Amino acid sequence: MTHPASVAPVPFTAPSHDSCHVLVCGGAGYIGAHAAYALAHQGFEVSVLDNLSTGHREALRWGRWVAADLLKPDTLDAAFERPVDAVMHFAARSLVGESVAAPYDYYRHNVVGSLNLLQAMQRHGVGRLVFSSTAAVYGEPDSASIGEAHRTDPINPYGASKLMVERMLADAAQAYGLRSVSLRYFNAAGAAAHAGIGESHYPETHLIPNVLRAALGEAQALQVFGDDYDTVDGTCVRDYIHVLDLADAHIRALRWLDTTPGAHRFNLGNGQGFSVLQVIRAAEAIAGRRIPYSVAPRRAGDPPVLVAASDAARSLLGWVPRYTRLEDIIDSAWQWHSAPAF
Ligand SMILES: NC(=O)c1ccc[n+]([C@@H]2O[C@H](COP(=O)([O-])OP(=O)(O)OC[C@H]3O[C@@H](n4cnc5c(N)ncnc54)[C@H](O)[C@@H]3O)[C@@H](O)[C@H]2O)c1
Numbered sequence: 001m002t003h004p005a006s007v008a009p010v011p012f013t014a015p016s017h018d019s020c021h022v023l024v025c026g027g028a029g030y031i032g033a034h035a036a037y038a039l040a041h042q043g044f045e046v047s048v049l050d051n052l053s054t055g056h057r058e059a060l061r062w063g064r065w066v067a068a069d070l071l072k073p074d075t076l077d078a079a080f081e082r083p084v085d086a087v088m089h090f091a092a093r094s095l096v097g098e099s100v101a102a103p104y105d106y107y108r109h110n111v112v113g114s115l116n117l118l119q120a121m122q123r124h125g126v127g128r129l130v131f132s133s134t135a136a137v138y139g140e141p142d143s144a145s146i147g148e149a150h151r152t153d154p155i156n157p158y159g160a161s162k163l164m165v166e167r168m169l170a171d172a173a174q175a176y177g178l179r180s181v182s183l184r185y186f187n188a189a190g191a192a193a194h195a196g197i198g199e200s201h202y203p204e205t206h207l208i209p210n211v212l213r214a215a216l217g218e219a220q221a222l223q224v225f226g227d228d229y230d231t232v233d234g235t236c237v238r239d240y241i242h243v244l245d246l247a248d249a250h251i252r253a254l255r256w257l258d259t260t261p262g263a264h265r266f267n268l269g270n271g272q273g274f275s276v277l278q279v280i281r282a283a284e285a286i287a288g289r290r291i292p293y294s295v296a297p298r299r300a301g302d303p304p305v306l307v308a309a310s311d312a313a314r315s316l317l318g319w320v321p322r323y324t325r326l327e328d329i330i331d332s333a334w335q336w337h338s339a340p341a342f
Pocket residue numbers: 025026027028029030031032049050051052053054055056068069070071089090091092093094109113132133134135184185186187188189200201
């Protein structure tokens with residue numbers, strides 16, 4: 001069924017607190033599956049919209065699955081057959097290097113795909129959205145600790161595509177009254193191995209899974225991209241935030257939107273930076289073995305230091321990360337990588 005632009009949008013429905021139905025778009029992926037788990041755990045009704053392009057069928061463990069593709073608008077209405085109260089939107093392409101090589105793909109998947117989702121929400125009168133944004137919207141930071149007021153100047157198409165969606169959400173708040181929160185995650189890490197889910201990307205480009213797979217002898221020798229940065233030991237510094245703390249922030253954001261109109265942005269990080277070598281050393285202590293690595297040239301588009309100031313999420317959403325120790329984050333990932341379910 002096609003929906004011509006002239007079809008009047010259904011008015012937004014008031015959220016139901018008794019049985020709030022959340023559509024998790026991209027819920028078969030790493031962070032989305034953890035959000036689906038957390039939502040189900042807290043008594044929300046969950047549906048997952050996913051085309052399994054980078055997600056996993058085995059991660060579809062909570063709620064019903066709607067096999068739909070954001071780039072095929074006609075497939076999206078099936079996700080709204082049961083009235084939806086709110087949407088969490090994780091589905092995207094998210095590899096920085098790939099985005100530099102194939103920018104049209106990134107603008108199509110991330111911007112056009114999001115627009116299609118927003119229009120489907122509008123057709124079905126859904127007025128609340130929590131959107132996965134990223135620290136990559138800031139580009140090269142001016143300061144070691146980045147607050148939301150920091151200028152946004154992405155240095156790659158991935159970050160630019162996310163910033164464009166944030167802009168669409170601001171315009172949609174103005175024009176249609178859409179309520180939204182964009183959560184700018186820093187480096188998502190860790191797993192809920194006890195729930196049978198963890199990080200599984202192909203190819204895997206993220207540091208912690210690569211370090212742990214090297215510890216297990218599953219990957220080619222680990223490469224450290226650059227040891228000549230102006231940092232504590234010459235390697236890049238990042239702010240690692242546990243995926244269950246991200247899931248918790250999403251649910252808090254959803255509840256906050258019950259009473260808060262407009263389009264909002266929050267950073268999500270622990271506020272503490274760790275270098276690549278510090279991550280390797282911490283992983284060695286957890287795995288109880290040496291992890292061999294070689295130093296490779298810098299990776300294009302890597303800022304030396306990215307650390308979040310997340311005071312706004314703490315004060316306005318009441319968000320308090322539970323996994324504040326790097327060791328605990330890596331340990332949860334180690335439990336997953338030692339016996340992955342997929
Ligand atoms: N991993 C991180 O450190 C990090 C940091 C900042 C922001 N983010 C953002 O968080 C979100 C989730 O990241 P992730 O690591 O879980 O990614 P992921 O690739 O594991 O999950 C994305 C999910 O979306 C689905 N999907 C993709 N395109 C789709 C489409 N056109 N239609 C339907 N489903 C589609 C995939 O099949 C997959 O299940 C992304 O938006 C990413 O940009 C991630």
